[in-house]
Each structure stands twice: as C-alpha cells, then as structure tokens.
Amino acid sequence: MLGEYRISGRGAAEIRASVERAVIAGDLEPGQPLPPMRELADQLGVNPNTVAAAYRSLRERGVIETAGRRGSRVRPKPVITAREAIRVDVPEGVRNVSDGNPDTALLPSLVEAFTAAAAFADKEPVLYGDDSLEPGLVRRARADFDADGVPDGPVTVTSGSLDAIERVLAVHLKQGDAVAVEDPGWGSMLDLVPALGLRTVPVGVDDEGPLPDDVERALAAGVRAIVVTDRAQNPTGAAVGSGRAKALRAILGAHPEVLLIEDDHGHGIVDLPLHPLAGATRQWAFVRSVAKAYGPDLRLAVLTGDAGTVDRVRGRQRLGPGWVSRITQRAVAGLWEAGAVDAVAVADSYGGRRDALVAALAERGVVAHGRSGMNVWVPVPDETGAVARLLHAGWAVAPGARFRMEAAPGVRITVSRLGVGEIGEVADAVAAAVGSGPRRRYA
Numbered sequence: 001m002l003g004e005y006r007i008s009g010r011g012a013a014e015i016r017a018s019v020e021r022a023v024i025a026g027d028l029e030p031g032q033p034l035p036p037m038r039e040l041a042d043q044l045g046v047n048p049n050t051v052a053a054a055y056r057s058l059r060e061r062g063v064i065e066t067a068g069r070r071g072s073r074v075r076p077k078p079v080i081t082a083r084e085a086i087r088v089d090v091p092e093g094v095r096n097v098s099d100g101n102p103d104t105a106l107l108p109s110l111v112e113a114f115t116a117a118a119a120f121a122d123k124e125p126v127l128y129g130d131d132s133l134e135p136g137l138v139r140r141a142r143a144d145f146d147a148d149g150v151p152d153g154p155v156t157v158t159s160g161s162l163d164a165i166e167r168v169l170a171v172h173l174k175q176g177d178a179v180a181v182e183d184p185g186w187g188s189m190l191d192l193v194p195a196l197g198l199r200t201v202p203v204g205v206d207d208e209g210p211l212p213d214d215v216e217r218a219l220a221a222g223v224r225a226i227v228v229t230d231r232a233q234n235p236t237g238a239a240v241g242s243g244r245a246k247a248l249r250a251i252l253g254a255h256p257e258v259l260l261i262e263d264d265h266g267h268g269i270v271d272l273p274l275h276p277l278a279g280a281t282r283q284w285a286f287v288r289s290v291a292k293a294y295g296p297d298l299r300l301a302v303l304t305g306d307a308g309t310v311d312r313v314r315g316r317q318r319l320g321p322g323w324v325s326r327i328t329q330r331a332v333a334g335l336w337e338a339g340a341v342d343a344v345a346v347a348d349s350y351g352g353r354r355d356a357l358v359a360a361l362a363e364r365g366v367v368a369h370g371r372s373g374m375n376v377w378v379p380v381p382d383e384t385g386a387v388a389r390l391l392h393a394g395w396a397v398a399p400g401a402r403f404r405m406e407a408a409p410g411v412r413i414t415v416s417r418l419g420v421g422e423i424g425e426v427a428d429a430v431a432a433a434v435g436s437g438p439r440r441r442y443a
Helices: 012-025 037-044 048-060 111-123 135-147 161-172 187-195 212-220 242-253 307-318 326-338 343-363 383-392 420-434
Strands: 064-066 072-074 155-158 178-183 199-206 225-229 259-263 283-289 301-305 375-379 410-414
Touching: 012 048, 037 048, 048 064, 048 072, 048 199, 111 326, 135 155, 135 283, 135 301, 135 326, 155 161, 155 307, 161 187, 161 225, 161 259, 161 283, 161 301, 161 307, 178 187, 178 212, 187 199, 199 212, 212 225, 212 242, 283 307, 301 307, 343 375, 343 420, 383 410, 383 420, 410 420
Parallel strands: 178 199, 178 225, 225 259, 259 283
Antiparallel strands: 064 072, 155 301, 283 301, 375 410
C-alpha cells in the first residue's frame, strides 16, 4: 500500500510527524491510501487509539482526508506545512495583491524613536532581574484599553499577537482540548491550534463577525476556548458591531468557564468603534499588535486579561525569551506619545481603496466583503481556476485555502498598495475570472 515507505512512531505525535515527513518528501503521494488504523497499530505495536489520534491530527492539519469505509488517504493537495505555503509564486510583471502587508508609505519613520530609546538604554541599561515592562508603554496601553471599554486588568507585552495567543492557549488548555476559531480566518491561527495539540472547531463569519448560532453550537459541544477578531478580520474584513457583540456576550455569559481570546487586529488602521466581548467569561485575554499600523518587524503586542491569565503568561514567558526588548518597548511608547501614526488618515486610505474595490466588483455583479481593514474577500465557485486566471491576467491574489476549513471557496485581495487607477482593472479581472469555469475547490 505504501510502497517502500514505512510509517514509524510510538506516540501519536511521532506517527503524525512520520506521515508529514513522507508527504513533504514525496514518499507519500497525493491520493495515496494509508493503512487502516488497526493494521498500522499492529505494525507499530501501539494501541489503536494512538493511531486514531495521529490520524485525527493529520486530518485537522489538512494532510489527510477520510472517506468513510474507503479509509484515509493523503489529500489531493495536502497542507503539510504552514498555510502560508499555500501561495502563488508571483512572476515578474504581475501585481502582487496577495501578501496582506500594509502600505509602507503609511508606516512611520522609526529612526527618532529608536535613537531616543537606545540613548536612554546607554544611560540606564536593562539587566537581568530588572522589570520586564516599560512603564510608559503599559500606562498608555492601559489608558487606550480603558477608553475602548476593555475591562480592567494587568498589561503585559509579547512578541506579536500570535505569540500572545499561543501563550494564553498554552497556559490554560491541554492536548486534545477544542478551540473555536473563525472560518474563514487567520491562516496562522488555523496552523497554531493543531500545532499545540488542540482541536479546531470552525465558526462561520459574516461582516459582523462570528455567527451567534455557530458560536452557541461550538460552546454546547464543549469547546474550551474561542478566539474572536474584533476588527479588520483576516481575510474577510469583518468587524464586530454593537448588536453582534451583545448577542455574543449573552451566549458567552452562559458558558463562564470558557476561555475568551480577542484579537483587535484593526487597532490603529480602522475607524469603526470597538465592541469588546471581554468580561463575559471568567478567563479572558485581549491583544493588540503594532504590526499593521507601525510595521510588522517591530514584533510587539500588548496583552491584557484577567489577573490569573496574565500572571501565568508572564510566568511562562520568563521561562522562555524572558521579556520583549525594553528598547523596542520604549521606541513604541515614543511613537504612541508622538502620534506618529494618524489612525484616521490611515483608516481613510485603506477604507477608500477597499470600499472602491467592493463597489466596483458589485457593479460587475461580483459579491465581495470588506467592512474594515486592508483586505477584501471574494467568494468564488472555482478557487483554483480563479487564482490561475487572475495570475494570467496579471494579478496575484491569495488562495482562500490558506484561510478556511469548512467555509466556501474564495480569494483574498489586499488593497493596501492598490492605486486608484488600478481598482477598475482588478475588478474587471476578478469579474472575468469568476464568471467562467467548472466548480472546483482549491484545497
């Protein structure tokens, strides 16, 4: 059945890794069947439940699929590394609107802020045992949380949003626990959850955020945590409105033991008000990154939450990297105090391009979503064909497979660096790409 390749391992993680290595190396090919679970358990001398756990993890990671009595087999297009690997190679001369990056023209200069932070560090260097947090950064972050209605709680600093979310999940959950995640949603989140040995439970999304009925079903099914993007959801641009927030808070309030994690992805780049859910459950965390507004390479996010969660995150952080550079923290605090980013102007810039593209697509009979942020999500009947035809037309878009589990096919277009004169061109290309071809799925 497997030719020359023999799956190895004694634990579920080892068996899963053995299959993934084989798929990456080409020793296991797309569509190739895997041994029945009991048969493989006998070969390896392990309990069938161990193999079942490995196969379940492989399914969740997008490596294999199970077709009832036909058993399990390698997916036709297996996701064997991070979803970021599901991308389009952009040839020379093709416009790249797939990468999700901010407009560099809207990012602030970092020279003065880092020069001042480094000069301060020369005079008072941070040493082992010193406080890991920059007081000015914490004060400003807490004041901003207060202004936006985020409940009171201690503040800490992490190396970006994903780092914060990983640490919060790790200190609360154990392997096998279920986490409700948005679908379509952030590809890195869809990678992170199974990488931690957790199970993903997809929750549908519309322009107002997670669908209440889906959230209620997930909570009733026993998920231990839920991750919600408040604004500028990636890839759909969804933003939680006041009515949706009220509905979700009521649902979460009936499950106070569930861990709630909120990612305010649009902080600093959107002008829609924040409607936080934090406080609806006993254990919660709320994170904001500086990546989109100040530059991805700063690798800094501020995190608040209930006292127990933040304390446990800081404790685990001390056992790893220790702290986020105080020089970087001072520089970010300086950028905030100086008003280095005009959030209204940035929101207007992204919003103008985003709204223009959504409107241009609507004029051509194409439905698109983009309530906030820098991305537009376009549902398509034939994802593979749409990506290929757009590439042929000179536009590289992001395949929706990077962002979805059970959600319908789509493509993501990043508008941050689109010129006004290009809006009609890309809308024409999308309309042409969506308007023909048989139904297929990019998976």
